[in-house]
Amino acid sequence: ESTRVVPYRVVGAFRSGKVPLGLKRKGLRIVVTGGAGFVGSHLVDRLIERGDSVIVVDNFFTGRKENVMHHFGNPRFEMIRHDVVEPILLEVDQIYHLACPASPVHYKHNPVKTIISFTNVVGTLNMLGLAKRVGARFLLTSTSEVYGDPLEHPQKETYWGNVNPIGVRSCYDEGKRTAETLAMDYHRGAGVEVRIARIFNTYGPRMCIDDGRVVSNFVAQALRKEPMTVYGDGKQTRSFQYVSDLVDGLMRLMEGEHVGPFNLGNPGEFTMLELAKVPISLYAARIPVVQETIDPNAKIEFRPNTEDDPHKRKPDISRAKDLLGWEPKIPLHRGLPMMVSDFRQRIFGDQKGGDS
Numbered sequence: 096e097s098t099r100v101v102p103y104r105v106v107g108a109f110r111s112g113k114v115p116l117g118l119k120r121k122g123l124r125i126v127v128t129g130g131a132g133f134v135g136s137h138l139v140d141r142l143i144e145r146g147d148s149v150i151v152v153d154n155f156f157t158g159r160k161e162n163v164m165h166h167f168g169n170p171r172f173e174m175i176r177h178d179v180v181e182p183i184l185l186e187v188d189q190i191y192h193l194a195c196p197a198s199p200v201h202y203k204h205n206p207v208k209t210i211i212s213f214t215n216v217v218g219t220l221n222m223l224g225l226a227k228r229v230g231a232r233f234l235l236t237s238t239s240e241v242y243g244d245p246l247e248h249p250q251k252e253t254y255w256g257n258v259n260p261i262g263v264r265s266c267y268d269e270g271k272r273t274a275e276t277l278a279m280d281y282h283r284g285a286g287v288e289v290r291i292a293r294i295f296n297t298y299g300p301r302m303c304i305d306d307g308r309v310v311s312n313f314v315a316q317a318l319r320k321e322p323m324t325v326y327g328d329g330k331q332t333r334s335f336q337y338v339s340d341l342v343d344g345l346m347r348l349m350e351g352e353h354v355g356p357f358n359l360g361n362p363g364e365f366t367m368l369e370l371a372k373v374p375i376s377l378y379a380a381r382i383p384v385v386q387e388t389i390d391p392n393a394k395i396e397f398r399p400n401t402e403d404d405p406h407k408r409k410p411d412i413s414r415a416k417d418l419l420g421w422e423p424k425i426p427l428h429r430g431l432p433m434m435v436s437d438f439r440q441r442i443f444g445d446q447k448g449g450d451s
């Protein structure tokens with residue numbers, strides 16, 4: 096119950112989606128920072144489809160114009176090249192704050208570590224300042240990384256986490272923890288309506304091909320007929336969520352009445368070795384779409400693991416189920432083929448790819 100907030104100040108009925116019968120829903124003005132990225136671009140698609148006006152704010156650090164190009168020319172879509180560490184003035188109803196270098200490749204690159212911390216802290220502060228000034232509702236995309244290498248399994252939102260504050264990943268983990276702190280301080284201190292999502296590993300079409308995350312690595316490697324690189328002994332676990340489920344959860348959270356934080360993830364838990372074998376076992380099961388797309392003879396190659404790698408991760412999603420009426424619908428064996436066909440097209444530029 097601690098997640099309940101005071102009722103809306105502005106156009107509550109419209110913003111909550113509880114539009115009185117017979118009334119047409121008024122389109123909202125929504126900012127999506129990081130909207131040219133993987134998750135952001137899927138969110139933008141849904142908001143535009145719903146009839147809202149969307150302003151994407153992105154510096155194209157990892158995002159791509161191609162992800163949102165299909166909205167160019169739509170009067171309800173606008174794209175601003177802007178770094179969120181600089182202040183910005185906009186008039187909007189809602190802010191989805193996704194801008195953040197989120198790829199593990201960036202942890203290792205020294206100067207960029209500063210950029211990650213800086214984006215999380217100063218970028219989030221600016222967007223909260225904007226939300227405060229215009230009375231907009233603010234949603235933060237935090238991460239399961241706030242739980243660190245968790246000592247509680249599965250992880251509930253009440254768990255405070257086990258994060259190394261001085262490790263190679265802490266620019267990301269601690270950056271997001273600080274962003275959560277800022278959001279709660281603006282909520283308590285300035286009355287900003289905030290929403291906090293803790294996102295667990297998410298995959299799908301439009302993911303960066305070479306950003307080093309495990310699903311994108313395995314799929315790209317399998318398509319290129321390279322061995323799949325398993326780090327460490329491959330027994331560490333993660334829980335993988337398909338992007339449309341996440342976007343659905345983010346929108347429910349934004350429209351709902353609860354601050355959170357909410358875990359948004361798919362509780363299906365896999366070891367990295369199992370993940371590497373998913374396409375192969377699917378092939379063996381003769382599921383047609385996968386048969387078309389993945390090499391059944393893909394090989395596995397072991398590599399040293401990265402520092403401070405969490406041993407296991409799995410969301411407890413009871414809170415989102417109870418309070419948002421949300422749960423993921425797409426299991427890995429259905430989501431993966433959709434990602435594979437997108438990657439195949441982007442890597443080879445055609446449907447058949449590599450085989451011809």
Ligand code: NAD
Nearest residue numbers: 129131132133134154155156157158178179194195294297
């Ligand atoms: P992504 O890299 O595809 O998207 C991030 C976007 O933010 C990119 O378009 C990038 O150009 C933009 N960006 C980065 N720094 C910026 C800045 N300073 N100013 C303006 N734009 C900036 O990553 P994603 O997977 O779509 O992640 C979106 C959000 O979700 C991030 O906040 C990430 O931390 C969070 N998240 C993602 C996952 C996941 O598995 N994908 C898991 C947990 C949390």
Ligand code: UDP
Nearest residue numbers: 181182183184185220221222224225227228
């Ligand atoms: N900010 C912004 N756009 C706005 C309002 C504020 O980018 O429309 C930035 C502002 O530059 C500041 C931050 O958000 O750096 C925090 O703003 P707030 O008003 O909370 O703090 P203050 O400016 O009083 O320090």
Ligand code: UDP
Nearest residue numbers: 199307308309310312324325326331367404
């Ligand atoms: N991983 C792997 N092979 C790869 C990339 C990653 O085995 O090519 C492992 C990595 O060590 C970690 C897990 O997969 O244990 C998930 O890594 P990712 O970077 O995708 O996400 P995160 O660690 O942030 O959950």
